[in-house]
Amino acid sequence: MSSRLRRALVDAGGALVFPLIAIVLSFVLGAFIVLATGNNPLTAYAALVRGAVGSPTAIGRTLLGATPLIFTGLAVAVAFRAGLFNIGGEGQLYIGAITAAWLGVTLGFLGALSIPIVLLACVVTGFLWGAIPGILKARFGAHEVITTIMLNYIGIYLTTYLALKPLRTEGLVPGTDAIDFAARIPFIGLGLGRANYGFLLALVAAVVAYLLLWRTGRGFQIRAVGLSPGAANYAGMGIGANTVLALAIGGAFAAIGGGVEVLGVYGKMTVPFVTGLGFNGIGVALLGRNHPAGVVLGALLFGGLASGAQEMQFSTDVPLQLTSVLLAVILLLVTATKLVELLFGKRARALAGARLEKGLG
Amino acid sequence: MTEERTRGGTAGVEAPVVLEMRGVTKAFGPVKANDGVSITLGRGEILGLLGENGAGKSTLMKILYGLYSPDEGEVFVDGERAEIRDPKDAVSRGIGMVHQHFTLIPALTVAENIVLGAEPRKGATLDLAKAIKDTEELSERYGLRVDPRTRVADLSVGAQQRVEILKALYRKARILVLDEPTAVLTPQETEDLFSVLKELVADGLSIILITHKLGELLGISNRITIIRDGKVVETVEASGTDEGALARLMVGREVLLRVEKTEAKVGGPRLSAEGLVVLSGAGAKAVDGIGLEVRGGEILGIAGVDGNGQTELAEALAGTRPAESGLVRLDGEDVTRVGANGRQGRGLAYVPEDRGAKGLVQDFSLSENNALKTYDEAPFSKWGWIFPKAMRRRAAEALRAYDVRPPDPDARAGSLSGGNQQKAVLARELSGDPGVIIAAQPTRGVDVGAIEFIHRQLLEQRARGKAILLISLELEEVRSLSDRVAVIYDGRIVGEVGPDATDEELGLLMAGRTGGEKDA
Numbered sequence: 001m002s003s004r005l006r007r008a009l010v011d012a013g014g015a016l017v018f019p020l021i022a023i024v025l026s027f028v029l030g031a032f033i034v035l036a037t038g039n040n041p042l043t044a045y046a047a048l049v050r051g052a053v054g055s056p057t058a059i060g061r062t063l064l065g066a067t068p069l070i071f072t073g074l075a076v077a078v079a080f081r082a083g084l085f086n087i088g089g090e091g092q093l094y095i096g097a098i099t100a101a102w103l104g105v106t107l108g109f110l111g112a113l114s115i116p117i118v119l120l121a122c123v124v125t126g127f128l129w130g131a132i133p134g135i136l137k138a139r140f141g142a143h144e145v146i147t148t149i150m151l152n153y154i155g156i157y158l159t160t161y162l163a164l165k166p167l168r169t170e171g172l173v174p175g176t177d178a179i180d181f182a183a184r185i186p187f188i189g190l191g192l193g194r195a196n197y198g199f200l201l202a203l204v205a206a207v208v209a210y211l212l213l214w215r216t217g218r219g220f221q222i223r224a225v226g227l228s229p230g231a232a233n234y235a236g237m238g239i240g241a242n243t244v245l246a247l248a249i250g251g252a253f254a255a256i257g258g259g260v261e262v263l264g265v266y267g268k269m270t271v272p273f274v275t276g277l278g279f280n281g282i283g284v285a286l287l288g289r290n291h292p293a294g295v296v297l298g299a300l301l302f303g304g305l306a307s308g309a310q311e312m313q314f315s316t317d318v319p320l321q322l323t324s325v326l327l328a329v330i331l332l333l334v335t336a337t338k339l340v341e342l343l344f345g346k347r348a349r350a351l352a353g354a355r356l357e358k359g360l361g
Numbered sequence: 362m363t364e365e366r367t368r369g370g371t372a373g374v375e376a377p378v379v380l381e382m383r384g385v386t387k388a389f390g391p392v393k394a395n396d397g398v399s400i401t402l403g404r405g406e407i408l409g410l411l412g413e414n415g416a417g418k419s420t421l422m423k424i425l426y427g428l429y430s431p432d433e434g435e436v437f438v439d440g441e442r443a444e445i446r447d448p449k450d451a452v453s454r455g456i457g458m459v460h461q462h463f464t465l466i467p468a469l470t471v472a473e474n475i476v477l478g479a480e481p482r483k484g485a486t487l488d489l490a491k492a493i494k495d496t497e498e499l500s501e502r503y504g505l506r507v508d509p510r511t512r513v514a515d516l517s518v519g520a521q522q523r524v525e526i527l528k529a530l531y532r533k534a535r536i537l538v539l540d541e542p543t544a545v546l547t548p549q550e551t552e553d554l555f556s557v558l559k560e561l562v563a564d565g566l567s568i569i570l571i572t573h574k575l576g577e578l579l580g581i582s583n584r585i586t587i588i589r590d591g592k593v594v595e596t597v598e599a600s601g602t603d604e605g606a607l608a609r610l611m612v613g614r615e616v617l618l619r620v621e622k623t624e625a626k627v628g629g630p631r632l633s634a635e636g637l638v639v640l641s642g643a644g645a646k647a648v649d650g651i652g653l654e655v656r657g658g659e660i661l662g663i664a665g666v667d668g669n670g671q672t673e674l675a676e677a678l679a680g681t682r683p684a685e686s687g688l689v690r691l692d693g694e695d696v697t698r699v700g701a702n703g704r705q706g707r708g709l710a711y712v713p714e715d716r717g718a719k720g721l722v723q724d725f726s727l728s729e730n731n732a733l734k735t736y737d738e739a740p741f742s743k744w745g746w747i748f749p750k751a752m753r754r755r756a757a758e759a760l761r762a763y764d765v766r767p768p769d770p771d772a773r774a775g776s777l778s779g780g781n782q783q784k785a786v787l788a789r790e791l792s793g794d795p796g797v798i799i800a801a802q803p804t805r806g807v808d809v810g811a812i813e814f815i816h817r818q819l820l821e822q823r824a825r826g827k828a829i830l831l832i833s834l835e836l837e838e839v840r841s842l843s844d845r846v847a848v849i850y851d852g853r854i855v856g857e858v859g860p861d862a863t864d865e866e867l868g869l870l871m872a873g874r875t876g877g878e879k880d881a
């Protein structure tokens with residue numbers, strides 16, 4: 001038992017080695033960029049950290065930013081466990097957003113009671129929407145990367161049309177009607193600013209994703225299909241059915257993310273709506289090694305950097321975009337394992353888990 | 362630890378020593394895969410490496426080839442200390458390796474595969490004509506027959522292996538390591554391979570050969586180093602020993618090289634096929650109208666040269682590949698339209714020939730693999746939830762019962778040695794008390810001790826009234842276990858003989874000469 005615990009800890013530690021090295025390296029690199037802009041890196045980074053976790057409001061901002069990324073990160077991670085690349089998080093999130101914007105208004109008279117109903121509806125629409133590329137793959141062999149990318153466009157334009165035409169508000173700002181405050185996800189309070197209970201929902205979603213993948217028969221199948229289609233087929237598992245399900249479940253996660261943004265943050269779907277959450281979810285999942293716990297940590301990093309960047313830009317001359325550079329470098333290093341090996345030798349790589357050696361037979 | 366070296370150590374090498382590994386130690390966590398291993402290899406010599414599954418042979422060779430770095434120990438090439446950090450270092454030292462699992466790219470041609478990474482160039486482009494010429498020259502010189510222009514995907518296993526060897530030779534290898542090269546070869550292909558190896562050593566190359574087939578090792582090697590539990594037990598001259606002695610040295614006890622078979626108590630038919638037609642992946646008729654019947658308490662052996670439809674037959678019977686037409690019956694019930702899952706639920710066990718890609722999920726733990734087919738049944742599951750603890754407990758029992766090493770349910774399947782992976786598959790398939798067993802190449806890559814064990818298990822199942830279909834390329838195995846032997850050729854059963862059929866009889870049938878016999 002204790003040896004298993006130790007192994008689990010070593011595994012978790014190993015999984016963290018790469019991201020941590022990557023983060024440190026990116027900050028070192030970023031320091032040179034800050035220097036080049038004529039600023040003091042220490043002041044800039046101090047402002048960055050302050051803006052991310054320096055006060056309850058800052059923490060609230062970080063949580064607020066991390067929330068949708070946890071959902072879209074899970075959308076990528078679950079599909080990835082089945083060996084599929086879900087690039088469709090953006091469109092799936094929009095589908096959830098429009099579902100929530102429409103139902104949130106329609107069911108607004110129910111007050112808080114409408115929240116679970118609306119979110120459940122997001123699960124359904126996201127699931128169905130996510131199933132489309134799954135069916136296209138299982139039936140016709142269409143590659144999910146292509147179809148999910150294309151479905152992003154369809155999803156974004158479809159929801160934009162719905163928000164601008166049938167569901168358009170009377171008001172000045174283009175978009176849907178505002179949802180009744182009673183029917184929105186409430187703020188957490190505690191001085192955390194606009195952070196809402198959506199963050200807790202995201203944590204619950206991560207736990208659900210974990211349980212689904214590692215504690216249910218369906219998750220067992222999804223992981224088997226992802227790791228070895230040949231062995232899964234041999235064991236009598238349906239490859240097609242699991243492909244459809246994994247993408248559909250991913251879609252559902254992203255869609256709740258959209259629903260939570262509407263119910264918790266904006267109260268409606270404006271046009272233009274927030275962009276990039278789906279795509280950043282890919283980065284979050286990469287950083288989190290497609291593990292729900294990793295996804296949460298990755299999303300917090302993304303959220304923290306975004307929130308800290310505002311403070312940094314405010315109190316120094318360093319532009320917001322520095323954090324995009326930092327993130328890009330982090331992702332590059334996390335994915336380019338060979339590079340880290342070059343920099344730190346094989347030992348770092350070995351530490352990062354025997355997993356990497358598997359290809360050597 | 363080098364004092365372990367006894368008679369036939371360095372002393373046995375007459376030719377100049379080209380390679381010496383000294384005191385090599387390598388641990389994976391608590392497992393010491395190599396523990397102070399020292400070997401020497403003379404020029405023009407074939408050194409056999411022998412040892413049980415998991416003894417550490419592949420690990421030692423992977424260290425030599427720079428795939429693993431040793432915790433301790435040194436490597437000397439031509440008397441000079443060699444620091445081998447990765448395969449590139451190994452290649453530059455003249456070391457070549459043919460892995461147990463091939464590393465070729467199926468979509469490329471033979472010539473392209475051979476020169477890949479060391480391409481002859483004309484300006485900035487690949488000089489394909491030169492690549493083809495070089496390949497032809499090499500293959501001519503050593504009798505490694507293969508057409509440089511064919512795509513690797515279209516080659517037989519034996520031919521792919523020749524490409525692997527050519528690849529090493531193209532990189533000027535003078536020390537060639539072959540890890541279980543004959544496990545996947547037919548007897549004829551093995552003979553061809555060995556004549557190539559003899560050519561190579563005559564030309565001054567030195568070879569390290571790993572195989573579990575004692576007869577082969579005695580026939581071709583000069584000396585044999587025996588490894589047990591990561592340590593060198595002894596190095597012996599091949600001319601001064603025999604199979605029994607080798608088996609004793611590697612296992613540490615007496616091994617029965619042939620198991621005793623009791624009288625068959627044949628019951629009713631349990632697994633049968635009628636007019637079965639199955640397509641291969643490429644769409645050709647791989648199985649072309651096969652009818653067969655296996656009764657309880659008997660073993661029906663299927664003999665034949667590889668690639669005559671055995672794989673497709675097994676898969677169609679097990680339900681992992683659809684039948685184009687025909688019938689499959691399990692205990693009298695028509696299961697042609699029932700999937701693999703349903704057939705397994707009706708008591709069918711299937712040991713697939715390709716344990717790496719089918720029998721196991723390499724990145725699953727052993728306990729997950731042990732539950733690969735039963736994860737959704739009690740006691741592993743209830744209402745869709747699975748219980749890893751129950752899986753672990755059951756796996757621990759099965760692994761211990763089948764002597765899988767290490768018997769650790771949390772170990773990743775891919776970290777096991779080849780033979781132990783095979784035992785893990787058998788443990789899963791046989792421990793569920795199946796009524797019908799399809800066993801394809803059940804002893805591929807396992808050591809003599811484990812072969813004895815697996816054969817005993819199969820015979821025990823037979824004694825308990827189970828119906829067993831044994832598909833094997835090893836004629837010896839088919840003959841010693843089966844009650845009846847059906848010979849498959851070109852997707853058809855061309856004849857059925859008793860287990861005492863002569864080599865000639867079987868050989869003729871396997872070559873497709875039926876002599877007017879009717880279907881089995």
Ligand SMILES: Nc1ncnc2c1ncn2[C@@H]1O[C@H](COP(=O)(O)OP(=O)(O)OP(=O)(O)O)[C@@H](O)[C@H]1O
Pocket residue numbers: 354357389392393394412413414415416417418419420421766767776777778779780781806808
């Ligand atoms: N990458 C790895 N991670 C953890 N353990 C390993 C790894 N590779 C090998 N081992 C362990 O080291 C031991 C030796 O394995 P190795 O593959 O060298 O055996 P082998 O002699 O080649 O056996 P076989 O005849 O079955 O191929 C085994 O106990 C195996 O489980």
Ligand SMILES: [Mg+2]
Pocket residue numbers: 418419420540778779
């Ligand atoms: Mg081996």
